[in-house]
Amino acid sequence: MESFLAKVRRTISRYGLLNRGDKVVVGVSGGPDSLALLYCLLELRDEFGVSLHVAHLNHLLRGEAAAREAAFVSRLAEDLGLPATVEARDVRAYRKECRLSVEEAAREVRYAFLREVAARVGARKIAVGHQADDQAETVLLNLLRGSGLAGLKAMVPCREGIIRPLLFVSRAEIEAYCREKGLQPCCDWTNWDTAYRRNKIRHELLPLLARQYNPAVVPALARTAALLAEENELLEDLARQGLARVVLERGPASLLLDREAFLGLAPALQRRALRAAAVEVGGGAEFEHVEALREIIRAGTGALTLPKGVQVRVEGGRIRFGRPGRGAGEAPVFSYPLRVPGVTSLPEIGRAIRAEVLPPPERVVAPPHEAWLDWERIAGPLVVRNWRPGDRFSPLGMKGSKKLQDLFVDAGVPAAERRRLPVVAAGKNIIWVAGVRIAENYKITPATKEALHLVLEGEEG
Structure with a gap:
């Protein structure tokens, strides 16, 4: 039987989770999963040529128990000779402000903390x-909510710099590894509270399925999630290509689609294209919104307001996405170092x-x-700023350079929106006009070893 460490090594190698020279922030709560993660990465550290930084967040939800766990992780990092960041955040206050469940608020605060530590x-x-x-558990949770492929694929081994080396080892294997290493994890008793839906699935539904239907239900569901992740990725690529074919005009906070061309897409691609369009202008859309919007598009006229204030209007053979108060008038001048x-x-x-900074994708299909x-081609300080009159740029697929103003005209960017398009520059060289095009000299090639991945997000994102 394959050992615990061999399984983790295989996951890291198969999915390219680590590259030589990586610095890795390891989220350590003090429980068995995070302790096993830390110790196996320590065992594999030299093999993969990486360095580790421990991060622990006290959510201020469990009083003295949480304080003891924070102290435990601090001592552990010190004993192992690892740098550590241990902080506390008020999850209850965040939950109240954002009107989220405790689980949702804790998750958002935790990932924000980990990203801050990584940047620091x-x-x-x-x-x-x-x-x-x-x-x-995640697959079952999302299935019971009525999720599509995007939810049923559950968690993926690597996404946006978040890696999950233990995703294909079971809880029993982790507990055995902790015993073998003589580790004594902290125990969070809230993990046994079946008032939380995930805990109810963990302690009631999964054991029932294992007893009465399939003793290997956990690896079966994990395998299903891995297969669906690959199929979902294919559909996402097709949807992005489909959306690109139906776009008539785009701005930083608006999008205009051709209705007839859109109706020519398969229903599955229509749903995904509409969600992608809503996200692109800084919003979002759930299943109910997407289906209501498809009805309006089929009818040929109507309007709908999506989450985060995105408004969609269908008329005259066009589908227009936009946000009130965005994209109108001149934006103030801005210039910031890019983090x-x-x-x-x-x-x-x-x-x-x-x-x-990530490994380059095998195939670049980006909205x-x-x-x-x-x-490796980027030199000089990176800044993000407004377009400035006289700016020149070498757009992807073109030899030589052209004025950004001419590029905007060619791309159909309205004059009032041009100052609202962020421009990313490396020293004096513009490398990306967000929402329009990258520079030819900085594109991904077969020789690329590391890629800079940039995403223009809405303020709420």
Whole structure:
């Protein structure tokens, strides 16, 4: 039987979770999963050529117990000779402010903390301790909610710098590894409270399925999630291509689609294209919104307001996505150093740019609000700023350069929106006009070893 460490090594290698020279922030709660994660990464550290930084967050939800866990992780990191960041955040206050459940609020605060630590210490990866049982629980949780492929694929081994090396090992294997290493994890008794739906699935539904239907239900569900993740990725690529074919005009906070061309897409691609369009202009859409919007599009006239204030109007053979108060008038002048990795807020236009350095994708199919660039070709300080009169740029697929003003005209960007389009520059060279095009000299090639991945997000994202 394959050992615990061999399984983790295989997951890291198969999915390219680590690259030599990576600094990795390891989220350590003190429980068995995170302790096993930390110790196996320690065992594999030299083999993969990475360095580790421990991060622990006290959610201020469990009083003295949480304080003891924070002290435990601090001592552990010190004993192992590892740098550590241990902080506390008020999850209850965040929950009240954002009107979320405790679980949702804790998750959002935790990931925000981990990303902040990674940006602070210059780490490219964040390792978390999700394992196969967590994956099975997530699949069932999303299935019971009525999710599509995007939910049933559950968690993936690597996404946006978050890596899950333990995703294909079970809770039983982790507990055996902890015993073998003589580890004594902290116990969070809230994990046994079946008032939480996930705990109810963990302690009641999964054991029932294992007893009466399939003793290997956990690896079966984990395998299903892995297959669906690959199929979902294919459909996402097809949907992005489909959306690109039906776009007539785009701005930083607006999108105009051709109705007839849209109706020519398969229903599955229509749903995904509509969600992608809503996200591109800084919003979002659930299943009910998407289906209501498809009805309006089929009828040929009507309007609908989506989450985060995105308004969609269908008339005259066009589908227009937009946000009130965005994209109108001149934006104030702005210029900020681009945080890599990290998020650079652009409050003047209500947007932000997320940046990270990742292995290059095998095939680049990116929507206009994303960019993949050759990291090794980028020299000089990175800044994100407005377009300035006289700016020149070498757009992808073109020899020589042209004025940005001419590029905007060719791309159909309205004059009032041009100052609201962020421009990313490396020194004096423009490498990306967000929402329009990357520079030819910085594109991904077969020789690219590391890629700078940029995403233009809405302020709420």
